[in-house]
Amino acid sequence: DVKVTQSSRYLVKRTGEKVFLECVQDMDHENMFWYRQDPGLGLRLIYFSYDVKMKEKGDIPEGYSVSREKKERFSLILESASTNQTSMYLCASSPQGGGNTIYFGEGSWLTVV
Amino acid sequence: AQSVTQPDIHITVSEGASLELRCNYSYGATPYLFWYVQSPGQGLQLLLKYFSGDTLVQGIKGFEAEFKRSQSSFNLRKPSVHWSDAAEYFCAVGADPGRRALTFGSGTRLQVQP
Numbered sequence: 556d557v558k559v560t561q562s563s564r565y566l567v568k569r570t571g572e573k574v575f576l577e578c579v580q581d582m583d584h585e586n587m588f589w590y591r592q593d594p595g596l597g598l599r600l601i602y603f604s605y606d607v608k609m610k611e612k613g614d615i616p617e618g619y620s621v622s623r624e625k626k627e628r629f630s631l632i633l634e635s636a637s638t639n640q641t642s643m644y645l646c647a648s649s650p651q652g653g654g655n656t657i658y659f660g661e662g663s664w665l666t667v668v
Numbered sequence: 669a670q671s672v673t674q675p676d677i678h679i680t681v682s683e684g685a686s687l688e689l690r691c692n693y694s695y696g697a698t699p700y701l702f703w704y705v706q707s708p709g710q711g712l713q714l715l716l717k718y719f720s721g722d723t724l725v726q727g728i729k730g731f732e733a734e735f736k737r738s739q740s741s742f743n744l745r746k747p748s749v750h751w752s753d754a755a756e757y758f759c760a761v762g763a764d765p766g767r768r769a770l771t772f773g774s775g776t777r778l779q780v781q782p
Contacts, residue, residue, distance in 0.1 A: 559711075586768045586769075588769055590772075595677070595774055596774055597674075597758060597772045597773055597774040597775050598712075598758065598760075598772040599772075600769045600771075603768065603769050605768060613769060645711060645712070647712075649768065655762075655768070656702070656714055656717060657702075657769075657770055658714075659704075659711035659712040659713075660711050661709075661710055661711040662709075662710070662711050
């Protein structure tokens, strides 16, 4: 089974802090994604990466950056956390190519106070 | 650009009753279509997917979905709902060339009454 692991399930951070959300997948997938989930808005794509050191902006990249130094690891960075970034963050991965099944981690609940 | 609409935010059904969750997509050609389920506090699990071929797709947990090109729909169905089906359901589309990410609908929350 594909396993996508998000290291932190629940985090509470202060406004202005730098926040790292880490994600690791064990299936040698080329593509990795960060989505944000908010009630009534579904999942919105923040960033995705299709190869090591490669990244592309999704629909809501403002206030976020990402890092992919190794194929299995994809990090989401909030340079200066704000209260409107309180949300559920979902990491996912998929094999190369468009339209492939995406496999999700269990999510990281981030509260910014 | 591709988009997905799930018109029902919240649905309540009785245990044992049939279920249909609606999904409409917007895309010019034949898309890849998915249904995912999310239990409270968990990530998303794939229920089923449509790429091509037979328009009636069978998935896990007794779910099925039918692709109707003329209606731009991909509705999810189950003939008899169990209490454990209570969850949030997301329809997603993947289509634009080069866009490996899926576009998700806003979700439908299913409540099951005993």
